Amino acid sequence: MAEAAGVCWPAVLFIAAVFLLTRYVMKCWAPRQPRLPAGPRCWPLVGSLPGFGWKAGLPPHLLLTAMGQAYGSVSSLYLGSRLLVVLNGFQGVRDALQRNADVFSDRPTIPLITKITQRKGIVFAPYGLIWKEQRRFSLSTLRHFGFGKLDLEPKIQEELQLVKSQLSKAVGTAFSPFHVINNAVSNIICSMCLGKRFDYDDEEFRTILHLIARGMKLASNSPAMLINVFPVLQYLPFGAFKEVSQTVKDVTSFLKNIIAEHRRTMDPENPRDFVDFYLNEIDCEITKKQSTSFNEDYLFYIIGDLFVAGTDTTSNTLLWAILLMASYPEIQEQVHREIRDVIGESRSPSFKDRHRMPFTEATIMEIQRMTTVVPLAIPHMASETVDFKGYSIPKGSIVIANLWSVHRDPSMWEQPDEFNPSRFLDADGNIIKNEAFMPFGIGKRICMGEQMAKMELFIIFSSLLQSFFFKLPEAIDAPNMTGQFGLTLSPHPFKIIPVRR
Ligand code: HEM
Structure with missing residues (x-):
């Protein structure tokens, strides 16, 4: 048929393919633009990956830190044909995200993530x-749960009772704290967003946790990531590619049911949770006849964000905290002494206590510095194209802020590889701030849940140490402190022995 029309389509396709490939190869092999940050050479199809042969096997945050050491605090590399600018160390990250915030606060389109999020939510x-309108509303609503009438503290306490009862059952035995901590943190987000907690063996709760875990795994560590290089793969009807579509469908129907249920049962005068607050806002904007970005579709993506951004981050920080305390028993004892002196043994810790507990606060800060659970933000x-530190950064470049390298920057921290909470205390034992402490990021995109996370970390950490001493089982190798890189940096599986205080 092609020949019948006078056009030889295979030949045309072949010429087009050769043309595109040649253009791509030329682009990759062309000398780097002189004002681009330095970095390893780009190769066709694989980008800069071969330039990293010498560091193969390192997790991404360590690989990019090594790149900073080789090429300087602002460097660049190619992922396929996409330019990535890497910021290492305190000054590079601060100057970009804070001092040039208007240029560096956008988010790139990453095909797999775009398929999942539609670039909605926060x-x-x-x-x-x-983004501004949605973030402002969500942030002010989150504040209700921290300090307003919908106080989150009792919900955190309720979850803690269950964690403690599980730990009590395990006293004296080697116990993996992963499930119990994950369940508790997920339930706190459920209470806040959906107004209810779930029993750990509840079918609905298991479904939420399973969907989150499946989505995170697909997005960070599965063949589905090939969609980022070849977007057309998202339409393949098998394997991880099909699973992405199925997960998106399952999450959609799960959350949409929950939103519909809220619609049916809400009382506008007495919002119970985040979803009710948001539905009220939609109705209020409609009444004012304003053109608005608030709608149920958007709410759906925001709830997804709160679950994903708020669970793994907080629970991994707590797991690291338990592991580090078991590894540094003398620091654990010092935290416990402060808890005993300020709170005592019978009352539960409250977020208000933190002002009188600088050593505990410093220890949590040091845990966050050492482990940096969102290492690459x-x-x-x-x-837009911008002159930055003598380089020209082209519009559309992906910019990676290596927070892990900021927390190990030797110009900002003495002996950065050492675990030492006292670095956050002055001679009188008061907390001192260090500008390079940024586990929640900095600038306009700083973590929206910072206050809530700080509250959870303080209450859960001090409650656990009030009731238990954690020790490592004897006869095991020293725990692996490198962490597993996914969307967050989690500790490798470990067991601890809880001992009752
Ligand atoms: C220890 C716990 C947490 C840590 C270490 C953490 C850290 C971070 C970091 C590093 C970012 C990225 C900043 C950037 O892109 O430059 C971020 C963003 C975000 N976090 Fe957190 N986070 C935590 C807990 C939470 C919680 C509990 C919530 C909500 C319930 C939350 C909601 C968000 C949201 C919505 C964003 C996106 C902000 C935006 O793009 O405007 N996070 N977080």
Whole structure:
């Protein structure tokens, strides 16, 4: 038929393919633009990966830290044909995200993530008016749960009772704290967003946890990531590619049911949770006849963001905390002494206590510094071409802020590889701030849940140490402190022995 029309389509396709490939190869092999940050050479199809042969096997945050050591605090590399600018160390990250925030606060389009999030919600939303409006509303609603009438503390306490009862059953035996901590943290988010907690063996609860875990795994560690290089793969009807579509469908129907149920049962005068607050806002904007970005579709993506951004981050920090305390028993004892002196043994810790507990606060800060559970923040993007530190960063470049390297920057921290909570205390034992402490990021995209996370970390950490002493089982190798890189940095599986205080 092709020949009948006078055109030889195979030949045309062949020439087009050769043309595109040649253009791509030329682009990759062309000398780097002189004002681009330095970095390893780009190769066709694989980008800069071969340039990293010498560091193969390192997790991404360590690989990029090594790149900073080789090429300087602002460097660049190619992922396929996409330019990535890497910021290492305190000054590079601060100067970009804080001092040039208007240029470096956008988010890139990453095909797999875009398929899942549609660039709605907050975490992956483009930097602009809608993101601002949604973030401002969500942040002020979150504050209700921290300090307003919908106090989150009793909910955290309720979850803690269950954690403690599980730990009590395990006293004296080697116990993996992963499930119990994950369940508790997920349930705190459920209480806040959906107004209810779940029994750990509840079918609905298991479904939520399973969907989150499946989504995270697909997005960070599965063949589905090939969609980022070849977007057309998302339409393949098998394997991980099909699973992405199925997970998106399952999450959608699960959350949409929950939103519909809220619609049916809500009382506008007495919002019970985040969903009710948001539905009220939609109705209020409609009444005012304003054109608005608030709608149920958007709410769906925001709830997804709160679950994903708020669970793994907090629970991994707590797991690291238990592991580090078991590894540094003398520090654990010192925290316990402060808890005993300030709170005593019978009352539960409250977030208000933290002002009188600087050593406990310093220890949590040091745990966050050492482990940096979101080591590469969330990818940023340059929204326009910009001169930065003598380089020209092209519009559309993905910008990675290596927070892990900031927390190990030797110009900002003495002996950065040492675990030493006292680095956050002055001679009188008061907390001192260090600008390079940024586990929640900095600038306009700083973590929206920072206050809530701090509250959870303080209450759960001090309650656990009030009731238990954690020790490592004897006769095992020293725990692996490198961490497993996924969307967050989690500890390798470990067991501890809880001992009752
Ligand atoms: C220890 C716990 C947590 C840590 C270490 C953490 C850390 C971070 C980091 C590093 C970012 C990225 C900043 C950037 O892109 O430059 C981020 C973003 C975000 N976090 Fe957290 N986070 C934690 C807990 C939470 C919680 C509990 C919530 C909500 C319930 C939350 C909600 C968010 C949201 C919505 C964003 C996106 C902000 C935006 O793009 O405007 N996080 N977080």
